[in-house]
Amino acid sequence: MTRPRYCRINLSVPVLDRFFSQEDPRPDFRLSRESLAVLQNLLNQERRHGWGATIETLVFLFWLACGASYRVVSRVFGMPRSTVHYIVHRVTEEVVAIRHKVIFLPKTPEHLEEVSRGFAGLARHRAFIKAAGAIDGCHIRMKPPSSPDGQCYRNRKLFPSIILQAVCDHQGRFIDTYVGWPGSVHDSRVLRHSPLYAQSSYPPPGHFILADGGYPCLQRPLPLITPYKRQVQGVGAQRFNSHHSRAFHYRACFWNDEDKVPVVTACTILHNICLSAGDVLAPEDEPEDDVEEDEGEADMEAVSGAQWRDQLCAEVSALEVVPPGHDYL
Known part of the structure; x- marks a missing residue:
């Protein structure tokens, strides 16, 4: 996989360095490469400007996987907090738009x-x-x-x-x-x-x-x-x-966000994509x-x-x- 220019010039983004070094993405993004490929094919994103579809999808998935604030995600990826906010909201809308294809x-x-x-x-x-x-x-x-x-x-x-x-x-x-x-x-x-x-x-x-x-x-x-x-x-x-x-x-299921309904819907879509790709994590023990x-x-x-x-x-x-x-x- 060819690294985008953003990753080549910014050496302070280890999460992306691990991803483009073909390491297992699940610890950072909770999705396997197979599930990521299915998601990106369904989204069919075209980014002529900005950070690129792959980077924006990874920012969105990291935010979901870690439950971190926009401030924390901006520091992890080395991009402005306002940019993280914009990316998360835009990709959420794009994922929700493919609901009928998955659910x-x-x-x-x-x-x-x-x-x-x-x-x-x-x-x-x-x-x-x-x-x-x-x-x-x-x-x-x-x-x-x-x-x-x-x-x-x-x-x-x-x-x-x-x-x-x-x-x-x-x-x-x-x-x-x-x-x-x-x-x-x-x-x-x-x-x-x-x-x-x-x-x-x-x-x-x-x-x-x-x-x-x-x-x-x-x-x-x-x-x-x-x-x-x-x-x-x-x-x-x-x-x-x-x-x-x-x-x-x-x-x-548990989540925490101010724009809760589309985010929850996006999570249900990702759940189905992961099951279709055979990407299943061991469930965490929770009280009945x-x-x-x-x-x-x-x-x-x-x-x-x-x-x-x-x-x-x-x-x-x-x-x-x-x-x-x-x-x-």
């Missing part, structure tokens, strides 16, 4: 079948062969506004946040995201105001999305299957909850969050999915569990 619901019957079979494999039971995704909300740490409304961002864990509602497939890829509600809002209320709920176009009839106990169990307008409440009675319900938990994915068991502000007009859940529970009780590695169909 999308299954578009073909074959893709949907792949996702459904994947969830049945995770659950180790064919009763989950109609699962088309797993939904959850997570809290993104942020600096609250200084206005009186800032208290609305303090969640039940007492730190300020915004909520990312995400639907993932069986491999942990984001297939739908909705960002921006303050941390004090219940997950079910965020769901009710999301495009996924309002449009009711996914999943197709006969399929459902897995959710935890913080959501209502619904059949319409959005089919959600949640576990039975704690202290469940009966072996069948206990088995159902066990298989449900195997199929359900949860990932905690307590699942809220109430259904919060569930829409009273929504149709309960409890009967559907009972039907699935009956299938779980009737059908023999298939060990890992065996065909579950």
Whole structure:
């Protein structure tokens, strides 16, 4: 890789010296070279002026990876702080603009079948062969506004946040995201105001999305299957909850920035790019969050999915569990 003129004349930028010396970029940028190549191809940046597309992408990724201030990043790269600010905002916008290329619901019957079979494999039971995704909300740490409304961002864990509602497939890829509600809002209320709920176009009839106990169990307008409440009675319900938990994915995400919504969206896009390139870092150990068991502000007009859940529970009780590695169909 040819070093740009900026790197040749500025010998005080070790982070770039390591990158252009073909060292592993993940310690500095959290992305492998394969993921970086995919990102740059998707962005298709053309920089006739300024620092060049590669340098600007690396500045943006370093800022994300380290969570450092613009002042710190400017010292690391030897460029003015105002330039770092401009680069971060511009590249963020460019990454968000390619969202539709990276985050999308299954578009073909074959893709949907792949996702459904994947969830049945995770659950180790064919009763989950109609699962088309797993939904959850997570809290993104942020600096609250200084206005009186800032208290609305303090969640039940007492730190300020915004909520990312995400639907993932069986491999942990984001297939739908909705960002921006303050941390004090219940997950079910965020769901009710999301495009996924309002449009009711996914999943197709006969399929459902897995959710935890913080959501209502619904059949319409959005089919959600949640576990039975704690202290469940009966072996069948206990088995159902066990298989449900195997199929359900949860990932905690944290970030801190004043322009939080586009940055969080950019991070979900980078997540999918990394998974596609096989670029997976070992997860950090985090305390398990307590699942809220109430259904919060569930829409009273929504149709309960409890009967559907009972039907699935009956299938779980009737059908023999298939060990890992065996065909579950």
